[in-house]
Amino acid sequence: MTNLNPEFCEVNESLEILVGKWKPIILLNLLAESPMRFSELKRAIPKITQKMLTKQLRELESQEIIMRKVYAQVPPRVEYSITEYGQTLRPILNAMHQWGLKHKERSITKLPV
Amino acid sequence: MTNLNPEFCEVNESLEILVGKWKPIILLNLLAESPMRFSELKRAIPKITQKMLTKQLRELESQEIIMRKVYAQVPPRVEYSITEYGQTLRPILNAMHQWGLKHKERSITKLPV
DNA sequence: CAGAATCCCCATAGATACTG
DNA sequence: CAGTATCTATGGGGATTCTG
Numbered sequence: 001m002t003n004l005n006p007e008f009c010e011v012n013e014s015l016e017i018l019v020g021k022w023k024p025i026i027l028l029n030l031l032a033e034s035p036m037r038f039s040e041l042k043r044a045i046p047k048i049t050q051k052m053l054t055k056q057l058r059e060l061e062s063q064e065i066i067m068r069k070v071y072a073q074v075p076p077r078v079e080y081s082i083t084e085y086g087q088t089l090r091p092i093l094n095a096m097h098q099w100g101l102k103h104k105e106r107s108i109t110k111l112p113v
Numbered sequence: 114m115t116n117l118n119p120e121f122c123e124v125n126e127s128l129e130i131l132v133g134k135w136k137p138i139i140l141l142n143l144l145a146e147s148p149m150r151f152s153e154l155k156r157a158i159p160k161i162t163q164k165m166l167t168k169q170l171r172e173l174e175s176q177e178i179i180m181r182k183v184y185a186q187v188p189p190r191v192e193y194s195i196t197e198y199g200q201t202l203r204p205i206l207n208a209m210h211q212w213g214l215k216h217k218e219r220s221i222t223k224l225p226v
Numbered sequence: 227c228a229g230a231a232t233c234c235c236c237a238t239a240g241a242t243a244c245t246g
Numbered sequence: 247c248a249g250t251a252t253c254t255a256t257g258g259g260g261a262t263t264c265t266g
Contacts, residue, residue, distance in 0.1 A: 004206060006141040006157065010213025011206055019132055021259070028119040038228050044119065049260065054229060075227040076266085085219070092212055093117060093124055095205045100123025102201065134239070151248050165239065167249060188247045189246085 014092055017063055022048050022056045024093065027082070030066060031090060034081035041080065065089065127205055130176055135161050135169045137206065140195070143179060144203060147194035154193065178202065 018024060022045065029044050030036060036044070042053055057080060060066045065086035071077040131137060135158065142157050143149060149157070155166055170193060173179045178199035184190040 004141050004144055004203070004210055006138060006145050009138050009141050009210070010217065011137040011141065011209045013213030013216045014209045015131060015137060018128060024124040024128060025119060025122050028117050028122050028124065031117055032119050042228090049262095050229065051231095051261090052259065055259090070228095074266090076229080078228060088212065088215065090117070092205070092208045095208045096124045096127040097117055097122070099201065099205055100126030103126045104123065106198070155248090162240065162242095163249065164241090164251090168239090183248095187246090189249080191248060 014089065017060070017065060017089070018092070020056050020059065022052060023060065024096075026053075026056055026060065027065070027086070027089065027093060030080060030082040031087070031093070035069065035079035036081070038078050038080070060086075127202065130173070130178060130202070131205070133169050133172065135165060136173065137209075139166075139169055139173065140178070140199070140202065140206060143193060143195040144200065144206070148182065148192035149194070151191050151193070173199075 018027075025045055026041065029041060038053070038057075041057075042048065042050065045053070057066065057068070061068050061080075064083055067081050067083050069079045069081070071079070131140075138158055139154065142154060151166070151170075154170075155161065155163065158166070170179065170181070174181050174193075177196055180194050180196050182192045182194070184192070
């Protein structure tokens with residue numbers, strides 16, 4: 001069932017989307033709640049700078065993983081939401097999250113290899 | 114079932130291991146065949162430089178994802194193999210690979226969002 | 227509110243040459 | 247065979263300031 005042929009590796013396709021210091025946490029937020037405003041995301045991820053938040057959102061948008069909706073009003077209102085396509089990343093994020101939990105356990109209990 | 118709480122994100126744990134330009138392809142090779150010699154890996158991944166191969170292998174080794182075994186002989190023989198722990202990454206790599214295949218289909222057929 | 231514009235640092239990764 | 251050792255370039259990411 002696991003036909004992971006190294007000659008035919010498509011792992012990088014999704015990796016390229018996920019790589020970026022803040023992308024996983026942005027995606028987790030938008031998977032949990034869409035849409036979210038720029039300021040809501042900023043508040044949810046306090047340590048990110050505005051520049052980085054903007055940049056990572058733009059990248060995800062250009063890959064059609066998220067959508068950006070601008071409301072023509074003052075003050076500006078911009079909402080981000082996950083696309084249907086973006087939702088297909090959920091199994092990957094889930095697998096990674098689950099692995100991360102196990103990994104933490106392991107490093108705490110320091111199981112022998 | 115999908116308890117992907119953004120407040121409690123463990124996605125980066127595995128991401129940190131997978132990130133590195135050559136790590137996924139190295140892991141796929143060692144998941145398909147272990148052990149492999151340094152030169153076999155080099156041949157399997159022609160575009161990688163020796164320096165990068167060494168570096169990425171060392172990093173994976175320090176994370177206990179792979180094992181390095183040196184044979185005291187001339188010429189030197191060094192074998193790399195995936196650890197049991199490293200094998201737990203397979204579901205993630207599989208999910209990513211599957212996603213990559215779908216992604217390729219999508220970008221070829223240019224489905225509307 | 228939601229950014230754009232600058233300036234800056236450093237880690238990643240490539241090329242090349244050398245070696246026990 | 248399986249690496250080191252250098253040198254260098256690129257760009258990811260951070261801090262700060264400014265703006266429609």
